Amino acid sequence: MRILVTGGAGFIGGHLAESFLSDGHIVTVLDSFEPFYAEGIKRHTLDVHRKVADEGDAEYRFVEGDVRDQETVQELVAGVDVVVHQAAQAGVRESVDNPRKVTDINVSGTVNLLEASKEADVERVILASSSSVYGKPKSLPYKEYHPTEPVSPYGVTKLTQEHMARVYTELHDLPTVCLRYFTVYGPRMRPNMAISNFVSRCVKDDPPVIYGDGQQTRDFTYVADVVNANRTLLEFDAADGHVLNIGSSNNISIQELAETVRDQLAPELEIEYESAREADAEHTHASVEKASELIGYEPSRTITEGVGEFIEWYQANREWYEPLVRSS
Numbered sequence: 417m418r419i420l421v422t423g424g425a426g427f428i429g430g431h432l433a434e435s436f437l438s439d440g441h442i443v444t445v446l447d448s449f450e451p452f453y454a455e456g457i458k459r460h461t462l463d464v465h466r467k468v469a470d471e472g473d474a475e476y477r478f479v480e481g482d483v484r485d486q487e488t489v490q491e492l493v494a495g496v497d498v499v500v501h502q503a504a505q506a507g508v509r510e511s512v513d514n515p516r517k518v519t520d521i522n523v524s525g526t527v528n529l530l531e532a533s534k535e536a537d538v539e540r541v542i543l544a545s546s547s548s549v550y551g552k553p554k555s556l557p558y559k560e561y562h563p564t565e566p567v568s569p570y571g572v573t574k575l576t577q578e579h580m581a582r583v584y585t586e587l588h589d590l591p592t593v594c595l596r597y598f599t600v601y602g603p604r605m606r607p608n609m610a611i612s613n614f615v616s617r618c619v620k621d622d623p624p625v626i627y628g629d630g631q632q633t634r635d636f637t638y639v640a641d642v643v644n645a646n647r648t649l650l651e652f653d654a655a656d657g658h659v660l661n662i663g664s665s666n667n668i669s670i671q672e673l674a675e676t677v678r679d680q681l682a683p684e685l686e687i688e689y690e691s692a693r694e695a696d697a698e699h700t701h702a703s704v705e706k707a708s709e710l711i712g713y714e715p716s717r718t719i720t721e722g723v724g725e726f727i728e729w730y731q732a733n734r735e736w737y738e739p740l741v742r743s744s
């Protein structure tokens with residue numbers, strides 16, 4: 417199968433492209449190297465892709481370009497069966513500081529891609545959405561029909577993207593599926609997230625820092641589970657036209673997360689607290705029933721197992737990853 421992964425130099429897109437290459441697909445990655453965090457992490461991801469492609473004799477192409485560039489997107493989409501759209505300006509706080517830029521990339525970029533996919537008659541577009549579309553919980557765990565009232569510009573862009581995808585499915589018969597990811601973590605993860613922060617501090621005996629009182633809860637999803645959901649959707653039409661939660665279905669507080677990391681690395685450290693940051697959701701918790709029914713999705717790791725795997729990976733890759741985490 418010929419697959420275009422947008423944002424494929426990034427954390428999640430990088431894992432998706434790697435897995436598709438291992439499966440022998442023909443993969444094109446489009447990424448603009450948005451300077452949100454250290455570019456070196458993305459360069460490393462591209463090296464992994466080339467290595468996997470070489471080992472399996474798979475066809476791989478990297479294109480440095482922007483999803484908002486109509487010509488580039490049309491050219492790349494014209495040659496593929498499935499589009500896996502991960503490119504976005506991620507980060508809730510970034511969206512509070514730069515709402516125009518985030519809207520431009522996440523909304524205009526997506527429309528560009530949907531338009532090209534309609535013209536090229538691709539088999540399916542799979543889009544990365546986010547638990548941020550829900551906003552304040554009226555009931556937990558979130559089911560997909562929970563009201564959507566995002567509390568950040570980022571959440572609004574992701575909700576707009578979902579509506580755009582639905583409209584393209586309804587108006588143009590373009591099969592689309594939106595996956596609402598719940599805080600994803602794992603190897604090569606973005607540096608500016610709680611798990612990578614806690615690990616990078618604890619390995620050098622600095623206390624983990626919690627913003628707020630630590631009672632915010634999160635559903636942390638191991639990246640391998642996100643990969644599995646996307647892999648299934650390449651071949652499967654049962655979720656076309658749908659929005660699915662992709663989470664671990666097991667939320668924990670930031671306090672518990674900090675303790676889990678601290679206890680595995682430096683149990684003697686005292687956790688520190690700083691004031692809460694605006695526009696962060698208070699609680700997220702996914703119901704994955706719908707994804708389980710439609711595509712057989714099952715989360716594979718508990719948070720303790722996933723954090724343990726991430727720490728193991730971090731220690732094995734510390735030499736190149738740690739300086740990049742610190743510089744981000």
Ligand SMILES: NC(=O)c1ccc[n+]([C@@H]2O[C@H](COP(=O)([O-])OP(=O)(O)OC[C@H]3O[C@@H](n4cnc5c(N)ncnc54)[C@H](O)[C@@H]3O)[C@@H](O)[C@H]2O)c1
Pocket residue numbers: 422423424425426427428429446447448449450451452458481482483484501502503504505506507521525544545546547596597598599600601606
């Ligand atoms: N990581 C999470 O916890 C999480 C949770 C919910 C949703 N998501 C969504 O999943 C997707 C992937 O997130 P991630 O964590 O891998 O983020 P990431 O920042 O690591 O990856 C996004 C990639 O998109 C690229 N990009 C940004 N703007 C672009 C543009 N205009 N043209 C081409 N490429 C562009 C970036 O350079 C980056 O490599 C995003 O759509 C994000 O909104 C992530």
